[in-house]
Amino acid sequence: MADDTRKKGLGRGLSALMGEVRDAVNPPPGAAPGEKPKGLRELPIEQIQPNPKQPRKRFTPEALDDLVASIKSHGILQPLLVRKLGQDRYEIIAGERRWRAAQAARLHQVPVVVKEFTDAEVMEVALVENIQRADLTPIEEAAGYQRLIDDFGHTQEAIAQIVGKSRSHIANTLRLMSLPAPVKDLVDQGQLSAGHARALIGLPDAAALAKRAVDQGLTVRQIEDLAKKAKTPAPVSGGQGNGAAAKDPDTIELEGNLSAAIGLPVSIAHKGDAGGSITIRYQTLDELDGICGKLSRMDD
Numbered sequence: 515m516a517d518d519t520r521k522k523g524l525g526r527g528l529s530a531l532m533g534e535v536r537d538a539v540n541p542p543p544g545a546a547p548g549e550k551p552k553g554l555r556e557l558p559i560e561q562i563q564p565n566p567k568q569p570r571k572r573f574t575p576e577a578l579d580d581l582v583a584s585i586k587s588h589g590i591l592q593p594l595l596v597r598k599l600g601q602d603r604y605e606i607i608a609g610e611r612r613w614r615a616a617q618a619a620r621l622h623q624v625p626v627v628v629k630e631f632t633d634a635e636v637m638e639v640a641l642v643e644n645i646q647r648a649d650l651t652p653i654e655e656a657a658g659y660q661r662l663i664d665d666f667g668h669t670q671e672a673i674a675q676i677v678g679k680s681r682s683h684i685a686n687t688l689r690l691m692s693l694p695a696p697v698k699d700l701v702d703q704g705q706l707s708a709g710h711a712r713a714l715i716g717l718p719d720a721a722a723l724a725k726r727a728v729d730q731g732l733t734v735r736q737i738e739d740l741a742k743k744a745k746t747p748a749p750v751s752g753g754q755g756n757g758a759a760a761k762d763p764d765t766i767e768l769e770g771n772l773s774a775a776i777g778l779p780v781s782i783a784h785k786g787d788a789g790g791s792i793t794i795r796y797q798t799l800d801e802l803d804g805i806c807g808k809l810s811r812m813d814d
Contacts, residue, residue: 554593556623559616562596562604567637568644581615590616593625597636604628607636608643638666645677652708653698656690660777663688664808685771689715692773692780694797696721700728713737716769716779776808 594609606613607629616624631639641658644650650658662668670688674681690701690711697720700706705728713734714720727737765782772780776794778801784790796802 553627554625555628557596557604557626559613559621559624561602562594562606562613562624562626563599564606564610564613565636565640568606568610568640578611578615578618581611582618585612585615585619585621590621590625593627595639596626596628597631598628605636607631607639634666638662642676651702651704652687652690652711653702656687659684659688660691686712688775688777689770689773691777692716694721694779697724700724707734709734710737713741715773716766716781717741776805778805 590612592609592612594612595607596604596609597607599605604626613624641662645655645658659670659673662673663670668676670681670684674684677684687708690698690708692715693701693711697706697711697714701708701711706724710724710727710732714723714737717723723737723740726732732740765784769780769782772782772792779795781793781795782790783793794805796805
């Protein structure tokens with residue numbers, strides 16, 4: 515299924531898809547003031563439904579209230595992009611916030627542009643459109659990047675070009691996927707910043723440190739200091755010297771890259787000429803199944 519989805523999603527190319535979205539919901543270049551996008555029409559709001567795979571899960575009441583007030587005063591300035599599902603049924607490709615706000619504003623009809631998109635293309639566009647509008651939490655953004663990589667085979671470099679962000683931003687955001695669920699929840703709820711969360715990556719007691727950061731109002735620097743202490747090996751008792759040396763920066767960076775690629779914490783124990791080991795930590799059977807799936811696709 516994943517392979518089929520990837521092939522379909524790569525049909526027109528992500529750049530071409532986003533170009534179609536911009537052309538559909540914006541007036542053409544050189545258009546006269548007030549000229550509407552081509553193919554614009556009005557649809558009853560009850561005939562439209564949201565995309566069940568919409569990457570954005572949280573719609574804050576405060577932000578929605580502002581949009582409702584704007585719609586009441588000026589109407590919907592940018593049409594929704596939808597696709598037809600069946601008789602008098604349409605699914606949102608882009609514009610769910612406007613649709614929700616229009617309902618709250620008690621509009622009976624909304625402006626739309628209807629396009630023919632496949633399931634895979636709808637998912638791609640929804641992910642990128644939300645990321646470009648900065649509508650996602652850091653965790654939702656990271657999950658969006660991961661889906662673009664896993665489901666559609668996009669590289670970090672390609673994603674960076676499409677969403678207008680640096681490749682290092684994409685890589686650092688993806689690293690958040692390796693955090694334990696309790697830490698992700700704190701970031702999603704806005705109690706912990708992405709900077710705090712990144713400092714916790716790879717720590718065995720990340721969840722406890724995250725809670726401490728929230729309870730005590732710790733800064734990112736304070737979390738980084740605690741993380742360094744947690745990673746520094748304790749001296750071996752009995753006067754036999756120190757334990758294993760701290761990991762070098764290259765190993766730590768490699769751990770981060772692997773964690774971002776796999777979506778789970780990765781630890782590397784290198785023992786010089788004696789080789790070493792790579793440890794991938796998972797918490798649920800679903801995460802284990804995901805690891806197995808990614809490893810099996812390496813042979814494709």
